[in-house]
Amino acid sequence: MSNALSKAKGFKKSKAGTYLSIGSTALGALSVAKQAKLARQEHDTLRLVDAAVSAVAIVTGLAILYRELKRLGDDDVLLG
Template sequence: MAKKAKNFKKSKTGAYVSIATTAFGAISVAKQAKLARNDHDTLRLIDAAVSAAAIVTGLAILYRELKRLGDDDVLLG
């Protein structure tokens, strides 16, 4: 069972699920940033910006993984 889960994370489907989960987290960060701006809370706004940067980085890594998986499919076919 653990082997299947590990392989799922390295599959195209797993990458798409990770992208969706990460994008869902972006909604929360956007809400946090909006509240911070409305409250003029600089510290929470900085926290939202750092979280947003982490989300962008995570999405870039997932995109690279999808691209790599796509390249592997071409080589195998």
């Protein structure tokens, strides 16, 4: 069980794992866009603020994942 857990943690820190995280975060962005559109149609300010905060969190998350991807790419250059 411990070996499987360490493999999962290793995948999360790999390029493939990072790309997967970027993809799932992008799918979350679609959900937030739908939430914002509905909030505007219903003139629901609170939901619109929630969507805006969520969008900022997604952008921040994508920036962190991009930085991690760049770092992984730099490591590959050093190892190769």
